[in-house]
Amino acid sequence: xxxxxxxxxxxxxxxxxxxxxxxxxxxxxxxxxxxxxxxxxxxxxxxxxxxxxxxxxxxxxxxxxxxxxxxxxxxxxxxxxxxxxxxxxxxxxxxxxxxxxxxxxxxxxxxxxxxxxxxxxxxxxxxxxxxxxxxxxxxxxxxxxxxxxxxxxxxxxxxxxxxxxxxxxxxxxxxxxxxxxxxxxxxxxxxxxxxxxxxxxxxxxxxxxxxxxxxxxxxxxxxxxxxxxxxxxxxxxxxxxxxxxxxxxxxxxxxxxxxxxxxxxxxxxxxxxx
Amino acid sequence: xxxxxxxxxxxxxxxxxxxxxxxxxxxxxxxxxxxxxxxxxxxxxxxxxxxxxxxxxxxxxxxxxxxxxxxxxxxxxxxxxxxxxxxxxxxxxxxxxxxxxxxxxxxxxxxxxxxxxxxxxxxxxxxxxxxxxxxxxxxxxxxxxxxxxxxxxxxxxxxxxxxxxxxxxxxxxxxxxxxxxxxxxxxxxxxxxxxxxxxxxxxxxxxxxxxxxxxxxxxxxxxxxxxxxxxxxxxxxxxxxxxxxxxxxxxxxxxxxxxxxxxxxxxxxxxxx
Numbered sequence: 001x002x003x004x005x006x007x008x009x010x011x012x013x014x015x016x017x018x019x020x021x022x023x024x025x026x027x028x029x030x031x032x033x034x035x036x037x038x039x040x041x042x043x044x045x046x047x048x049x050x051x052x053x054x055x056x057x058x059x060x061x062x063x064x065x066x067x068x069x070x071x072x073x074x075x076x077x078x079x080x081x082x083x084x085x086x087x088x089x090x091x092x093x094x095x096x097x098x099x100x101x102x103x104x105x106x107x108x109x110x111x112x113x114x115x116x117x118x119x120x121x122x123x124x125x126x127x128x129x130x131x132x133x134x135x136x137x138x139x140x141x142x143x144x145x146x147x148x149x150x151x152x153x154x155x156x157x158x159x160x161x162x163x164x165x166x167x168x169x170x171x172x173x174x175x176x177x178x179x180x181x182x183x184x185x186x187x188x189x190x191x192x193x194x195x196x197x198x199x200x201x202x203x204x205x206x207x208x209x210x211x212x213x214x215x216x217x218x219x220x221x222x223x224x225x226x227x228x229x230x231x232x233x234x235x236x237x238x239x240x241x242x243x244x245x246x247x248x249x250x251x252x253x254x255x256x257x258x259x260x261x262x263x264x265x266x267x268x269x270x271x272x273x274x
Numbered sequence: 275x276x277x278x279x280x281x282x283x284x285x286x287x288x289x290x291x292x293x294x295x296x297x298x299x300x301x302x303x304x305x306x307x308x309x310x311x312x313x314x315x316x317x318x319x320x321x322x323x324x325x326x327x328x329x330x331x332x333x334x335x336x337x338x339x340x341x342x343x344x345x346x347x348x349x350x351x352x353x354x355x356x357x358x359x360x361x362x363x364x365x366x367x368x369x370x371x372x373x374x375x376x377x378x379x380x381x382x383x384x385x386x387x388x389x390x391x392x393x394x395x396x397x398x399x400x401x402x403x404x405x406x407x408x409x410x411x412x413x414x415x416x417x418x419x420x421x422x423x424x425x426x427x428x429x430x431x432x433x434x435x436x437x438x439x440x441x442x443x444x445x446x447x448x449x450x451x452x453x454x455x456x457x458x459x460x461x462x463x464x465x466x467x468x469x470x471x472x473x474x475x476x477x478x479x480x481x482x483x484x485x486x487x488x489x490x491x492x493x494x495x496x497x498x499x500x501x502x503x504x505x506x507x508x509x510x511x512x513x514x515x516x517x518x519x520x521x522x523x524x525x526x527x528x529x530x531x532x533x534x535x536x537x538x539x540x541x542x543x544x545x546x547x
Contacts, residue, residue: 174376176346178393179364188392192380269379269423 053239061243081224082213083251085141089148090209090255094202097153101160106186122154130219139220148212152205156198163197164190196270199263203256210252290321292355293445293477294343299352301338301503311502312338316352318496318505322444323475327488327495329534331542335503336481337449343479344370344447357444366394369443369476371451375430377422377437383409384418387436394441401440408436411470428459435470446478453483464490465519472516485538489513489530490522497534499541506541509534 035055041047042054049057068075104111104118130147137143167190175185217226225244232240264271301313312335320326328336341347343354345364354361356368377386387405391398409418412432414425422430431451438446452460464487471478482488488495492511499506511530513521521527 168376170372170374170376171378173346173372174370175393177344177364177368177370178390179366180393184393188389189378192378267380269421 050236050238053242057239058242058246061237061239062246065240065243065247075228078223078225078228079247079251081141082217082226082248085144085148085213085216085224086206086209086251086255088141089145089212090152090206092145093149093152093209094156094205096149097156097201097205098160098198101157102164102186102191104157105161105164105190106182118154118157122158126151127215130215133216134220139222141224143219144213144216144221144224147216148209151212152209155204155208156201159197159201159204160194163194163201166197167193195267199259199267202259203263206255206259207252210248210255214248290324292319293322293324293357294318294320294479295355296339296343297353297355299339299342299349299354301335301342301347302350313342313349314502314504316503316505318508320477320479322477324494325471325478325480325492327480327482327492328498329482329485329488329495329538330498330503330506331500332483334498334500336498338503339498340447340449340479340481344368366390366441367443368445368447369438369441371431371434371438371446371448373450373453375422375427375434377430377433379422382419382421383414383425383433386422386433387440389437390441396441405436405440408439409433412436412466426459428455428463431455431463432466435467439470439474442474444476446476446480448478448480450481450483452487460484460487461519461522467491468517485534486522486531489527489534490517495534497537497541507537509537 038052039055042049042052042057065075067073069079070076100114100118104114126147129150130143133143133146133150137146171189171193172185175189180188213224214226214229217224218230221227225248229241229244232238232244296316296318299313299316300311303310303312316339318326328339330336338347342349343356343361345354345356345361345368356365359365377383378389381389384402384405387408388398388401391401391405406415406418409415412435414429414432414436417425417429422433425433434451438448452463455463468491478491480488480491489511490513495509495511496505497507497509498504511534513526513530
């Protein structure tokens with residue numbers, strides 16, 4: 001039997017998950033209708049522009065923000081600050097989560113000691129620590145990085161632990177039959193097998209890292225997009241608030257899809273094969 | 275008589291040196307208050323270069339026995355010697371195969387065959403030639419750089435055969451390797467396995483629940499009974515080698531299968547009564 005190389009229809013499960021061209025058109029039309037309705041409500045004067053600015057006003061603010069980012073200006077500094085905080089926090093949280101996850105999975109004693117504490121910490125509202133972090137790590141980017149790291153840490157840790165614990169028994173038996181060492185089994189079988197779970201954790205972690213960085217900036221900062229939101233709030237410039245929220249969403253989505261792109265490339269074997 | 279039963283069949287015969295010696299092995303599992311006897315006082319000897327099958331109803335402990343011989347599961351009582359050494363754990367001189375191919379989907383077929391070399395810390399490049407030869411031997415040379423998911427179940431098991439054979443193990447332990455295949459593929463794999471084995475003549479202990487398969491492949495068939503797992507009968511298969519596809523339709527083969535089936539049914543009756 002030769003492997004099929006021609007273009008064949010995908011498996012049904014994948015078909016259902018993928019958006020068809022018609023779905024995209026319907027979604028875009030719905031979105032456009034919503035914006036038109038929103039604009040109409042604002043123009044008719046039903047709501048104050050201090051409560052809900054019109055989409056056109058938000059678009060103008062967004063355009064000037066994007067322009068500033070491209071040609072250079074305060075908004076570029078703010079955006080770069082927040083992006084730096086997100087990435088540094090993500091890297092720190094995910095790195096620690098990975099190392100600790102592997103240790104907890106591989107060393108039973110570590111699991112017994114650390115797991116109750118980690119479960120308790122995970123249940124604690126980490127956002128509530130933000131004022132404390134400000135005191136400990138200052139008004140600079142340090143406290144934001146730690147905040148982002150703190151909430152990006154847990155989803156990765158948990159997914160590493162569950163991914164490593166769900167490795168197929170037959171594969172482990174194969175490695176045992178080869179008298180493989182634990183590190184060998186971890187490197188050759190367990191980690192690659194846990195990769196889909198780890199990537200799911202990475203995607204959750206990057207979204208939470210954005211939240212962490214912005215919350216950190218809310219509590220007290222001198223720069224960053226969260227700082228801009230608070231400033232525009234003080235100045236009753238609600239349109240700018242909305243514009244920055246859109247900007248933050250774009251940043252979050254971009255990072256999310258960057259990870260998904262890497263996942264699709266790296267974990268080629270998890271794709272259903274025609 | 276076509277089938278030599280028991281007394282003569284117990285020994286490997288033809289003055290073979292012992293490759294696997296199982297001496298009064300029992301295996302018990304604790305299930306809460308009760309103990310479950312999976313294996314009860316099993317003794318058997320497999321000679322060097324001999325092909326022996328373990329057959330029996332499900333739950334008779336044939337897979338457990340194989341795992342004990344492999345050093346994957348410790349015996350509760352008794353001892354196992356492989357190539358003259360007491361078994362304390364898995365050995366590199368043993369090659370194993372399981373009911374599923376257990377290929378790693380992120381590795382190409384060639385890299386899957388080379389897994390033991392990496393685990394043993396041997397030179398990968400030197401073994402790559404041997405791995406390609408083996409894939410050639412099972413007719414999968416063209417698929418060396420493809421991935422397992424591009425192969426059918428039978429082809430995947432052939433890759434698993436190559437992986438098992440790569441480091442030239444003296445002993446092969448196979449745990450129902452073809453049970454998941456359809457009848458046609460299984461028959462094809464049986465013929466293939468014998469063709470490869472004729473060239474190597476390694477010692478094989480083969481677990482199956484298929485009487486035809488056991489007879490076609492083996493020098494001796496060990497029939498086990500369940501609860502507790504015991505050796506009920508040992509049947510020597512008097513079929514000339516090399517055996518081919520033609521053997522499967524010969525009268526002799528048919529008679530041998532009938533003989534083993536009788537031994538099998540007698541055991542089943544004894545359990546029922």
